[in-house]
Amino acid sequence: MQPALSQTPVTVLTGYLGAGKTTLLNRILTENHGKKYAIIVNEFGEVGIDNDLIVDADEEIFEMNNGCICCTVRGDLIRIIDGLMRRRDRFDAILVETTGLADPAPVAQTFFVDEDVRSKTKLDSIVTVVDAKHLLGEIDEAHEAQEQLAFADTILINKTDLVSADELKQVEDRIRRINPTATLHHTQRCNIDLNQVLGRGAFDLDRVLEVEPDFLDEFHEHEHDDHVSSFALVAKEPLDPNTFLPWLGTIIQHLGMDILRMKGIISFKNDDDRFVVQAVHMLLDGDHQRPWKPEEERITRLVFIGRNLPKEVIEAGFNACRA
Numbered sequence: 460m461q462p463a464l465s466q467t468p469v470t471v472l473t474g475y476l477g478a479g480k481t482t483l484l485n486r487i488l489t490e491n492h493g494k495k496y497a498i499i500v501n502e503f504g505e506v507g508i509d510n511d512l513i514v515d516a517d518e519e520i521f522e523m524n525n526g527c528i529c530c531t532v533r534g535d536l537i538r539i540i541d542g543l544m545r546r547r548d549r550f551d552a553i554l555v556e557t558t559g560l561a562d563p564a565p566v567a568q569t570f571f572v573d574e575d576v577r578s579k580t581k582l583d584s585i586v587t588v589v590d591a592k593h594l595l596g597e598i599d600e601a602h603e604a605q606e607q608l609a610f611a612d613t614i615l616i617n618k619t620d621l622v623s624a625d626e627l628k629q630v631e632d633r634i635r636r637i638n639p640t641a642t643l644h645h646t647q648r649c650n651i652d653l654n655q656v657l658g659r660g661a662f663d664l665d666r667v668l669e670v671e672p673d674f675l676d677e678f679h680e681h682e683h684d685d686h687v688s689s690f691a692l693v694a695k696e697p698l699d700p701n702t703f704l705p706w707l708g709t710i711i712q713h714l715g716m717d718i719l720r721m722k723g724i725i726s727f728k729n730d731d732d733r734f735v736v737q738a739v740h741m742l743l744d745g746d747h748q749r750p751w752k753p754e755e756e757r758i759t760r761l762v763f764i765g766r767n768l769p770k771e772v773i774e775a776g777f778n779a780c781r782a
């Protein structure tokens with residue numbers, strides 16, 4: 460084993476779909492803290508969007524889109540970390556943003572059971588972001604959301620602007636029933652002093668072994684919610700905003716209960732700016748992001764993640780929005 464000082468710290472960012480992980484990541488990438496991070500991002504679904512929602516930073520970003528980080532891509536995670544370790548002079552620490560549907564246990568486990576990874580890295584902390592507005596409605600059905608809370612060292616109860624003080628108290632009580640010891644913070648758009656999140660040395664293996672006694676066993680079992688699925692819609696032709704935006708509003712209004720997450724990069728006719736749309740259940744956001752770059756192909760990509768979503772209906776409506 461290498462001496463502890465040369466082990467690169469790793470922060471794992473987790474949180475259920477749409478809680479605010481990318482918002483926190485963007486904060487980390489834009490605030491002036493004098494540290495350089497290597498970023499590993501994993502998302503659910505065959506069309507990657509997250510990379511386009513992360514601010515343009517000079518950090519290197521590695522994407523893993525081929526499945527859930529906790530299952531099929533663990534080999535990829537090990538390979539990426541291995542590659543990073545060959546040029547570890549270029550960054551100070553590693554950040555892993557997992558999909559909203561990942562169980563963090565197998566991710567954390569990678570840093571203990573793989574001998575090579577273990578000798579070169581040190582799991583600094585598991586930070587879980589919570590959507591204060593939607594947690595109570597989701598938590599009983601979402602096994603992954605419970606695991607994300609159980610394993611956290613630090614929990615950001617985010618989107619406090621969307622709930623009353625009473626609701627916030629109920630959210631906090633529910634979290635405390637799952638995890639009595641993690642440090643809790645209340646945030647809006649993940650506005651937190653980054654010293655509260657990074658470089659804390661907060662990960663405590665003994666506590667995790669209490670939650671999950673077989674944590675260090677090689678073949679850790681975990682479950683997924685099989686009813687959750689995702690699909691992507693892609694269009695090479697520009698869309699008509701006057702058709703698309705009202706259509707999307709109607710879809711979100713009617714199917715919002717079952718839409719866990721929707722996000723997309725849209726190319727509108729006669730518009731040189733990329734338009735970003737995002738929804739978590741019924742809350743829909745949309746705004747211009749930045750001009751399309753000359754070398755970028757203006758392709759619209761829209762991803763839906765949800766329970767029992769009528770893909771054909773949504774697809775037909777989407778196709779009718781082509782300008």
Ligand SMILES: Nc1nc2c(ncn2[C@@H]2O[C@H](COP(=O)(O)OP(=O)(O)OP(=O)(O)O)[C@@H](O)[C@H]2O)c(=O)[nH]1
Nearest residue numbers: 476477478479480481482559617618647648737744
């Ligand atoms: N009202 C409100 N909206 C927020 C807050 N934080 C983030 N959002 C919005 O919530 C949506 C989801 O935020 P993201 O940071 O993309 O969430 P995420 O956890 O990375 O989402 P996935 O990776 O898709 O699971 C975006 O539309 C954000 O602008 C907040 O504190 N208040």
